[in-house]
Structures are given as structure tokens and as C-alpha cells.
Amino acid sequence: MTDAPAPDAQDPERADRQGLDARLVVDRGGFRLDVALTAAPGDVVALLGPNGAGKTTALRVLAGLVPLSGGHLRLDGVPLERVAPESRPVGVVFQDYLLFPHLSALDNVAFGPRCQGRGKAEARALAAAWLERMGLAEHADAKPRRLSGGQAQRVALARALATRPRLLLLDEPLAALDARTRLEVRAQLRRHLAEFEAVAVLVTHDPLDAMVLADRLVVVEHGRIVQEGAPADIARRPRTDYIAQLVGLNLYRGEAAGHTVRLDAGPSIATTEELSGPAFVAFPPSAVTLFRDRPTGASARNLWRCEVAGLETHGDQIRADLTGELPLAADLTTVAAAELELQPGAPVWATVKATQTHAYPA
Template sequence: MTTHRTSAGHDTGGGLHARVRVERPGHVLDVTLDAGPGEVLAVVGPNGSGKTTLLRCLAGLQRLHGGRLTWGDRVWEDPGSRVRVTAAERQVGLVPQDLRLFPHLTALDNVAFGPRCRGERPAAARRRAREWLEVLGVGELSGRRPDQLSGGQAQRVAIARALAAEPSLLLLDEPLAALDPGVAMTLRLELARHLAAYDGVTLLVTHDAVDALTLAHRVVVLDEGRVVQDGAPAEVARRPATEHVARLVGLNVLRGRSRGTLVTLPGEAVLATATEHDGPVVVTFPPTAVTVALEPSAGSARNQWPGRIVSVAPHGLAVRVHLDAAGGVLADVTAESAGRLGLTPGREVWAAVKATETTVRAESFGTMPTHRPPLP
């Protein structure tokens, strides 16, 4: 399906240059962001980190208190020189988290709303709306009202509505969060295709590492109103700058104290690492780097920790085992070995980690919230 049209009306040249500053009692959003045409940025961060506020600022629904917003050589907002282009004139497509499909309009008229507002005649607007509903795979639902659509269908209509207005900048606020996992997976694949064909800039707020890793070219990590990391998805997943993102991408995050290459972890566990550090550190490693055995293996006692199985659950093709070793570790093992070893909750086992698969960073990991309760 490569029927996406690039219209004469919208301006994809230039791209987004945003310096956004918003002051609210108790917190400040201060973010600098650049994105070129065709780029898809995932914005991740904990609740309250400013993701949705950022989207609203870009859309023109929230005034900036400082900074400057430009698209190409057009200034969208510059509080310093009192320039402000309204939301209606920005050509921004917004899919809010709760969609906000107009309840009194059919799916078709919802999607035709944007083209109508951009001055198209009713018949032409409806024709375009029908095309977009077809592209999103919900053409046969055009006569339904929003309350007659399932969650996934409504999400498709909302995306069609945003795209039909031919925005330069597409803002998606957790587009897959409310959907059943199966529906989300299907739509994620399609969304990847639509975004690849879309020549504007896309910002995608998400709480799901899979969205960030599969849909985005770049991941922007927000924490307490600031960008703490901005990089390729694989890089962010490998070396996450915040504990939130580390957990988001499914890494084990352990805190300990390092002396030379030896890290002491909670519960007297010891980890030998490849790099030298002194002082408090944070160690991350993927669950696939952990092996589980019933007895400690012969040889080095390092990087092997006794623990009790807390829970066992299927995870993709593997089985994810949660152990209370070293303050809490996730291990992915094959279903075959889980069965053979009899890994059930309550069982005492040994977890081993390959030192080469761990990443150690000084605790300056900085932006980690200090009020977080101790890990179980």
C-alpha cells in the first residue's frame, strides 16, 4: 500500500527546530529538539517528565514561556518577539491519547473534517477521507460513529483523521497503549509502514520500548522536563541514560559499590566486571545474559548468586524468570530448560551473569529519582 499522497499544500521542507520552555508550579519543561523531514522520534520518560506538555506546545495548544519554535524558515512561536502561529495554521496532526474522535460525526466525517477546514469542497473532502480510511484498513467502517468502533478501529480512524489534514508534523500520544496486545502488534506493524511513507516529522510519545525500538529512528529520553538522552534506538537500549529507560527496554538494573573491577551488590552478591570504577555504580545487563542452574557451576564463584524464584512467565519465545538474587534479577531461559530444571516459584537456584554482557556506570547516572523506594 504505497498510496500515500504528498500534497502540494503541505510543507515538508526544513524540519522542526524547537526550544521549548514551559514553567509550571513545581516543574519546568526545558527541551531542545531538532528533527528533519521523514524522521520519526520516540519520546520516552516517566509520567510527569513533560512528554504530553511537549506535544501540546508543538501543536500550539500550550503557550511557550520561553524558547523558539520554527518549522523550516517559518517561525511558529517566539515569545521573545511575541510571534505566535495558532494551532489551526501550523499544519500539525495530533492523535491524543484519548483520541477525541468527534462523537456526533461518522468515521468518514471525522476524517473529512481536516480537509474541509483546509478549504476543500465537501465531496472532495469526503473522497480524500475515504482514501485515508482505506489506507488505514477501516474503509468499510466509514459510516459508523465513534461509539460503534472498537479500540483498534477508533485508533485507526484517529490516525487517518490526523493524516488526512496533511500535517507537516505528526504527534502521536501513546497510540498503542490502550489496545489489546494482539491489536497493538498488528497496528504497530502497519504504523511502521505508514510512518515510513510519511514525509513529515513524527513525534511518538510512548511507554512501550517495543514502539520506541521498532517505529522510531531516534529516541529522545525526557526526565523531569529535560532531554537526558537523544540517540539511535539501539544505542539508547544498550546504554540507557536513566533507570526508567533501562527498565523500559527490559534490562536488569542493579545498584552496588565498585572497587576496581569488583562490584558488591545487595545480598553480598559480587560481580566481576571488565571496567574499573570506584564508588557507587549502576550495573545493567539484559535478561538473556543470565543463566539459571540448580547448582553453582564449578570454577569461579564470582558472578554466581543464589536466589529463590519469585515468578515464572512466558516472555516471547522464552520464559522469563524473576529471582530475588542480588536484589532482584530477571533471567530469560528457554522453555525447554525451564521445564527440564523444573523452574517453579519458590525453588532455590543459582543465577550466573557473563561479565562481558554487563554495563557499569558511575551512580552519576544522575537523573535517577532519589525518592525511589529500595528495590525488593
């Protein structure tokens, strides 16, 4: 059997490549997409937007499934506009995975390398190496119908990566998973993307997926980019109502020990999940309860002294931007804000019940 190259083997010419440089212009009836995307090797970019915004169209253009009406598409300095989809160095993980039902997990992963001209033995050895890396070696002979959702997702990812793409496209890769499986697979996917040396573009509706998996968010509405930047920056300063609702989370990173996560910068947060090691903690602004005086007898295990930095109207609620022991956002009704006499500079106590936090591996 021919020895398969290691899944993360380095191409000696790769240092000279430039990543993704694209302006995607598509005219389809009354809809026009005009989106500029750039990303360096190693970057993970998440495309976000409401239904009909154009993000899936953008992904299909990158894959070669929809032609450009204008603009350009270059990957590592090579124009791709006239390159057939099957000839592009692009891997795709579809929302429903689209595994071949009649093939085993091993042969599903080997399919791409076989299409690239590798021999059967070499392709299967490469596929076996990827399944081992994904923790699926014992499922190599299983057909897709015998795999769990999380296992199928990892097979689909291995199949996409086995061709050593220079651009990895992920279309709602976690949407088909139940909540419990999604937690585990999200953490695994984050680790694999961190090791991926080329460009990855992710389409998702889930703000947690985007904020955990991506280095940069690109928010598209009506075919145009309305905001882009680091997840934390967009979460702090949303520029449209859609973005404000999308990233309406308080998100922190720290080190977990049991039911407590000690933040990298700030206090500890009590959670219901029991974890160990690097972890994220998230909770929505609606989970925060504010008091003017330190509460006594409160059941919440998380209590921080804060100060009101600003107030904004979000729909029928008031969002309070708080600084202090733990910078966070809190949503409350206009009546509650009036009763608390909230104004910039006012001291408050913020509480969040452990049951309303969400902790998961980083």
C-alpha cells in the first residue's frame, strides 16, 4: 500500500500564496449581490445575514455553482472565474452533508482524492488518516445511515479536507444537529478550523456558531455588506437591528474548573455545565437582572457591581451597556429602567442565574 501524506503536510509553495481576493457581483432578476471578500490563509470568515440577503449565493459563486455577472474571484493569485467547479481547489461541507449513501465512511472520504487522480490504495490510506484525525477510525466501514449526525458531519468535513483545498466552504454545517450534539461538534469543528492552513468561509444563522468559529464576521443584507470585523467588535457596536439581534449575547472566554469558569479578563462565572479547561460562557442580555442596591437573599450565584455606561432603545426594550467588574449588556423594560432610575454613571448590581448561562469547550 502506498503511504498517504499526512493530512497537514505543507506545500512548499504555499508561503507565496495570497489567500482569497474576490468581488462577487451577481445580477439575478431584481436582486443584485455585490460583496467584496478578502482573507489570508488561516482565516475563518463567517457570512451572516437574514434570509434572502445573498450569503448562500455568495457561497455558491465561490464554489463555481453560480457564475459572476461582474467583479473578480482570485484564490492564491489565480483567477477562478473560468475554472470549472470540479477543477477548483475548493472543498464544500453542505448543510445536509450529502454523503454518498451506498459508500462507507472511508470511501466517502476517499472519493475526492480518487477524483484528483490518486490510486485506490493511496486514496483509501489518505481517507483512513483523516478518519483517524476526526476520531472516526472505528466507523470507517459504516454507511452514512449508521452514523449519528455528529459523525456524519465529521465525515463530510474529512471528505472536504482530504482534497487539501485552498478554500473550504461550510454551508450551515451544524444546522442539522440536535442541541447536545451541536455543542460537542462545534468545539471539534473549531479545533479543526484552527489547524486549517488555507481560507475557510462559513455561512450560518447561528450567532454562537459564528462567534465561536470565525475570526471575522461579514454581515450581508440586501446583497451588500453592512458590517464586518472581529466578532467581539461587532457584538459591542452593532450597526443594524439585524446585527443587534444576531449577536445579542454576552460572550466570554476563560478556564473552566467544574461549574466555574474563571475569565481571562475579569471575575468567575458559575455555570450549570461541568467542564475542565479552556471554555466559553455566553448568556443573553435578557438573562441579566439589575438592582440599585446589593440584593440580599437572591438565588443568583453570579453577582457583579457595575456602572451604567449607556442606554439604547432596542424595540420595546432598553439595552443597558454596563462597565465595572464584568462589562456586559442587559435588556430590561422601559418600566423597569424608569423604576431603577437608570442613567449613564448610575451604579447598579447585575445578577445572572447559573441556569441561564451557557458554557462549552473552547
